[in-house]
Amino acid sequence: MAENWATSESGHDLHLELTGTGGLRAGLMDALRDAIRVGRLRSGIRLPSSRALAADLGIARNTVADAYAELTAEGWLTARQGSGTRVAARAAVSGAAAGRPPRPGAPRLTHDLRPGRPDAAGFPRADWIAATRRALHAAPAEAFGPGDPAGRIELRRALAGYLARARGVHSDPDRIVVCSGAAQALQLLAAVRPGTFAVESRGLPHHRRLLARAGIRTVPLPVDAGGADPAGLSGSAADAVLLTPAHQFPTGGALLPERRAAVIDWARAGGGLVLEDDYDGEFRYDRQPVGALQGLDPGRVAYLGSASKSLSPGLRLGWMVLPPPLVPEVLAAKGSWEPTVSMLDQLVFAELLESGGYDRQIRRMRRGYRARRDQLTAALGARLPQLEVTGIAAGLHAVLELPPGTEELVLREGERAGLGLTGLGWFRHPEATCPERDGVVVGYGTPPDHGFTGAVTALCETVARGLSGPRDPERPERPEQRKNQVAQVNQVTQT
């Protein structure tokens, strides 16, 4: 038990560690901790006196004595009168406990055409840096304090102006609550409006999961080329409806005017809440963006937006524009999560909005995405002229319609080729009654510029290979139904 310092092999390592940057005492403490942790200094071992070690290491005795005292306070060492300083019994750690955890890995893709992601290279670095300089110099000191859970007033003011101007949203700073994105917005709204939510029969499974986890039951509304059909709302038990009116995700239609009216009528008649997920409303290519549904009745619609498509999903910066009575309820629910969005980013983003930098960014990204869309549709038209491409009037993705029974085959080919592709089936609500529809949702925002042409070529080849394989016998062709559907899609996306 009473081993002494000389029989341990730690001297050399200790000495090496002492050349670190944190000062002599800190370096010595680190070296001792490491030696104990990996077992080079075993439990119960007696350390040399501070005088002896100081002489060994050529440092002041006080430095060693202080390090011993600190490590004793931390529980690494024990110091007892007459017995000297020893390594404490519980300080050593087994190799297994100190090992590395497994890290969940993402598949390596040769080309990533999954939807929902913007072009990461499009982030306006120089504009953001300049806005950071201006915003941080201009900010009052309290901006670096705890912060308002509703968000910085500078940002809420700038957003109110921008959303009114660009999206037809009826807004003022007091109706806005800043959040980390649509996911947090849904969690908050689910918390204050528990019950049943009608959702689009094709939509983001992630959002449905979030709602389910919050105790919300979701019921599907049929989706066609004119967006979600609200006809079933009145007879349903829905307390709220979640829609993507500007550009249905993922099928791409804009909600028809009469359906917009019907949704508002339903909300007014029964006190229902409309959740408008305006995830890519700024990106419309062939005409001006369709204004937000929220403008029709700001007292019934909770409008959700974010900077995830226009700047970066890594910002975690989104916003809700709420019916006034919901504001205190949402803030109460949010309270327990504390403000979740960096006040600094809020100040910088406000500056970007006010200076016009954000409008420039939107225009720049819109030009880039439109060019990509045109390249994609031209290539598909040339290589796979028999297939329709729908949902292309807006956004960062398109739907490549496939003959019935071929979606799985195409996806399998994509997997083989390392192509990140998502089938339409993935978005389907499990209780959806609308007909199956084969297709892949092509996110054309995701690949980098230099890889885009390659990604489009790989897509065309993969789909062609998938279509040349054997069909799924369970899902025969339905030519009549198919034709109608496509005609309807074209009608809307081309107006």
Added chain:
Amino acid sequence: MAENWATSESGHDLHLELTGTGGLRAGLMDALRDAIRVGRLRSGIRLPSSRALAADLGIARNTVADAYAELTAEGWLTARQGSGTRVAARAAVSGAAAGRPPRPGAPRLTHDLRPGRPDAAGFPRADWIAATRRALHAAPAEAFGPGDPAGRIELRRALAGYLARARGVHSDPDRIVVCSGAAQALQLLAAVRPGTFAVESRGLPHHRRLLARAGIRTVPLPVDAGGADPAGLSGSAADAVLLTPAHQFPTGGALLPERRAAVIDWARAGGGLVLEDDYDGEFRYDRQPVGALQGLDPGRVAYLGSASKSLSPGLRLGWMVLPPPLVPEVLAAKGSWEPTVSMLDQLVFAELLESGGYDRQIRRMRRGYRARRDQLTAALGARLPQLEVTGIAAGLHAVLELPPGTEELVLREGERAGLGLTGLGWFRHPEATCPERDGVVVGYGTPPDHGFTGAVTALCETVARGLSGPRDPERPERPEQRKNQVAQVNQVTQT
């Protein structure tokens, strides 16, 4: 019903709005939406023909026709053959629904001495701006993509080095999960380790509430000047224990070495988890910081830290260093909330850590807080020499011990004077069995520099006034108990 345009009074406003920045069509659409919203254009009213309005306004007819078509698509207008374009029936909004929501207000304080807040003026604006420039220029494009829920690898690497060096934390990037602060960390850990948590009998009520909301039962451990007493852990049903070992919040003691050892022993014996909330571990004034408990057994301790005290609580930037098996569990629980911390801030903070800017910031803040602490204790010693000040070896707050039965009186005086003060009683666990103890927790980080002297003076005067009032008859003096407690406190804070 068939009113026509001329009878409405909107022409002038429309014309004014058209001078906006969004282009003629957008300006016209905004003007029409606004006019409808506020009721100047009533439901059913017939708009002039596009030709007539274009002539009135001196703009192209197509611009008007396009605006009408857009607003029809949005549901504001209806267009029917033969009946012209009319304001839709549901488009008008009542004044009440469009009104402003109430905003929860904070009390106006003349001096804010509440604990838990850093000096907002201490944020290193110039360093942050410079680090933003370097970090954003150096970042790869993928940094602006969706991002790793565990946090940016650059930050996890920089944190692993910093925490090992500054806090004696055994860390590597794979053990670290970036989060928005201790609150989110607690929620995540509560989600993966449901059950009973032992907590300090005096601690942050906010944290206890978070745990309760997550379904966790909390049981109190007695707290004295040597931190929480873990003696009761073994017999308890606790699955985990939440501690503030470096500087007990709010009473200010450092966890005694033998208690550190006992906590680790308990965790090893029964598989319990230790949560170490190292909320202000860097700020120790009279000697080097006490190293983290986590270093004693990284396989049993989840270490929680944040930049809230050193930089700004508005950053919403914190971290967990986890036992390896917990990493995938926490990431799975976090997944549903998406990454919650700005990737940009993560890059900038990593740059600040790597460049030494963060160390400089810590030293600067430490100097400033030490000076404030010295000023505070000197003033209290001169004005109220009969009272002890404890917990002053570290952190951003001190405890001013009060005679039994006087805490409420002092707080009431504070309220009258607009002084933000928090009593010790506020922190007490409802099931705590340790003796009542009167005192106020004085956060000396919160006031701005120019207001600090005034805040200290106001504090001295307020306390003196409170003590000169009538005592609470329910809580008589307990001189014996009091003396022991104070002696014990001094013993620890002065080592």
